[in-house]
Amino acid sequence: MSDALAPSAAPPVSPLAPTPFLASWREFAAYLRRPVHQVPGSLKAPGAWRAFGALWLLDVVGLVVLLVVLTLYMKVTGLPGPDAFDQVPREWLVPLVVLAAPVIEETVFRGWLAGRPRALWLLGGLAALALAAMLLADGTPLRLAVVGLVLLAMPLGWYLLRKRAAPGWFGRFFPVIFWGTALVFGLVHLSNYPSPGLLALPLILPQVWAGLVFGFMRMRLGLAAAMLAHAGANALAVAPTFLGL
Structure with missing residues (x-):
């Protein structure tokens, strides 16, 4: 979906400017407190790739922390881990999980966030x-x-x-839309687990976290950045399968 947008009724955020590495993390935290509808940025903007690296690292750090906590949670509750990758032939993991899934999921869940x-x-x-x-x-x-x-x-x-x-109502309701999209993105991934249910809801926290990071990247750096970050995260997820871990 094209990012060649006219300004919406909501006040646009100024284009991305070069910032220190950790400033991108602070910007993300501020954005979560008040998501603002804006004309999406681009990876061609000054400092965009530095911001991309910082946000992708933030996504990975958050996922690692959540996975450690949830591993303990699964041991306490006896819940099984995800089995989504087990249903995909090994030779199809890269084409489907690393290449196709990020493009499709980012298009469906965040391609329209520009409104x-x-x-x-x-x-x-x-x-x-x-x-x-x-x-x-x-x-x-x-x-x-x-x-x-x-x-x-x-x-x-x-x-x-x-x-x-973009219509004015989209900007007014954007905080709910932004957070709601991340939550729905997480809920969809309940299907990754063999025992979905209320007890399994905490297990989708990594996907909710990723949805928030990818959503912010989509708005600040463009849809291609969100797809690229998603592909990188999925590549890390399937790497243990190829390494025999």
């Missing part, structure tokens, strides 16, 4: 397709008609809304 109507339209189309898959019987004329109409409407809406700026 452009055309991106929101596509998100609504994806939601409609998911509902059709869940509620309508496979192969029925109604399901085929709904899916066909949605697939036609998605590119048409993208074209017609291409020049529209």
